[in-house]
Amino acid sequence: MSAPVKENPVNKYLRMERMPSIWCPGCGIGTTVNCFARALDESKIPLDNLAVVSGIGCTGRVAGYLNVDSFHTTHGRAIPFATGLQLARPDLKVVVYSGDGDLSAIGGNHFIHAARRNADLLVVMVNNFTYGMTGGQVTPTTFRPAIASTTPYGAFEQTFNMPMLADSCGAVYVARWTAYHVKQLAKSMAEAINKRGFRFIEIAAPCPTLYLRRNKLGEGLDEMKFYKEKSVIRNGVDTREVALDYRKEITVGKFVDRERPTLEDAMDQRYKEALGAKYVPYVSPGAAKSQA
Amino acid sequence: MTTAASPAAKKDKKFKGVVVVNRENCKGCGFCVEFCPLHALDLEKGYNAKGYHPPFLAKPELCNGCDMCGLFCPDFSIYGYREKLDSAAA
Numbered sequence: 201m202s203a204p205v206k207e208n209p210v211n212k213y214l215r216m217e218r219m220p221s222i223w224c225p226g227c228g229i230g231t232t233v234n235c236f237a238r239a240l241d242e243s244k245i246p247l248d249n250l251a252v253v254s255g256i257g258c259t260g261r262v263a264g265y266l267n268v269d270s271f272h273t274t275h276g277r278a279i280p281f282a283t284g285l286q287l288a289r290p291d292l293k294v295v296v297y298s299g300d301g302d303l304s305a306i307g308g309n310h311f312i313h314a315a316r317r318n319a320d321l322l323v324v325m326v327n328n329f330t331y332g333m334t335g336g337q338v339t340p341t342t343f344r345p346a347i348a349s350t351t352p353y354g355a356f357e358q359t360f361n362m363p364m365l366a367d368s369c370g371a372v373y374v375a376r377w378t379a380y381h382v383k384q385l386a387k388s389m390a391e392a393i394n395k396r397g398f399r400f401i402e403i404a405a406p407c408p409t410l411y412l413r414r415n416k417l418g419e420g421l422d423e424m425k426f427y428k429e430k431s432v433i434r435n436g437v438d439t440r441e442v443a444l445d446y447r448k449e450i451t452v453g454k455f456v457d458r459e460r461p462t463l464e465d466a467m468d469q470r471y472k473e474a475l476g477a478k479y480v481p482y483v484s485p486g487a488a489k490s491q492a
Numbered sequence: 493m494t495t496a497a498s499p500a501a502k503k504d505k506k507f508k509g510v511v512v513v514n515r516e517n518c519k520g521c522g523f524c525v526e527f528c529p530l531h532a533l534d535l536e537k538g539y540n541a542k543g544y545h546p547p548f549l550a551k552p553e554l555c556n557g558c559d560m561c562g563l564f565c566p567d568f569s570i571y572g573y574r575e576k577l578d579s580a581a582a
Binding site: 210220221383 | 522569571
């Protein structure tokens with residue numbers, strides 16, 4: 201039996217002086233951060249070798265609440281900043297933690313190219329189906345016919361199936377969970393953080409203030425009960441079959457887990473073939489320090 | 493058989509569950525109360541400084557310190573752990 205815990209085990213991963221967070225009561229983002237802290241605890245990664253990059257939005261605040269080296273970038277540009285950081289410091293584990301509006305709409309192009317190039321990043325996308333911070337506008341993940349502030353008569357556009365997008369662009373690890381699946385999510389994050397290549401985890405989370413209230417779907421707790429009731433775990437299923445629809449079944453699980461040369465590996469390999477002994481591979485300035 | 497086994501199991505209990513709540517950071521979302529596997533928690537009738545009802549351990553005899561509440565909490569203000577019982581050591 202372990203010694204009695206005097207402090208919440210996740211406190212050391214958080215900037216507690218900034219608590220309580222800005223997130224609304226019933227918001228699922230805090231739960232995902234809690235799972236991420238547990239995943240860091242489980243994976244035993246030295247916190248000096250970890251960097252968290254966020255974009256703008258409710259989920260973008262995560263970088264400010266985690267007590268690790270973190271970076272709060274401009275809207276949609278979390279992935280380009282993180283790719284640059286990763287190339288300059290290949291010894292770092294770089295995590296992009298952002299929302300659906302930031303990653304799929306404003307940063308959509310960066311997302312597909314990072315997946316195509318297999319940049320060595322873990323991308324955690326908290327999908328609350330709306331732009332929470334700016335007043336509930338429609339995002340590429342808002343279902344037809346959900347109401348948003350910019351679609352008062354209901355959304356009418358085709359939505360993104362994000363796991364399929366990531367898979368078809370070549371991501372090496374693709375999973376989807378909801379804020380209800382805390383154990384699986386923490387395990388999946390711990391597994392993904394130790395892999396190399398473009399890893400993508402989508403998390404469906406309730407937005408009680410904008411998405412749920414506008415659509416008269418109740419509180420955050422009601423949405424969590426809905427996730428419990430309607431989600432089906434199907435690991436390894438073809439990502440073409442996992443599209444979400446309004447109030448329909450939510451397919452969750454780990455869909456893709458494969459190996460592919462990362463951006464850095466592919467570059468090294470090509471230059472070695474082309475230049476031979478003349479090629480000097482890049483050494484991370486942090487590599488010597490972390491080995492010493 | 494299960495009825496016969498459960499009192500014996502209770503006697504053999506080597507630990508008890510303890511839940512610690514940071515009342516002031518709680519926003520009363522109720523995730524911990526709803527998803528406690530043993531339904532040992534409940535929301536207080538009282539309020540914290542921000543006007544929310546924080547949770548408390550309503551049925552301490554049920555809690556086994558699994559820390560599921562701690563995993564669900566979006567505000568990092570509750571966690572559970574297991575405390576060794578003196579009777580088990582003796």
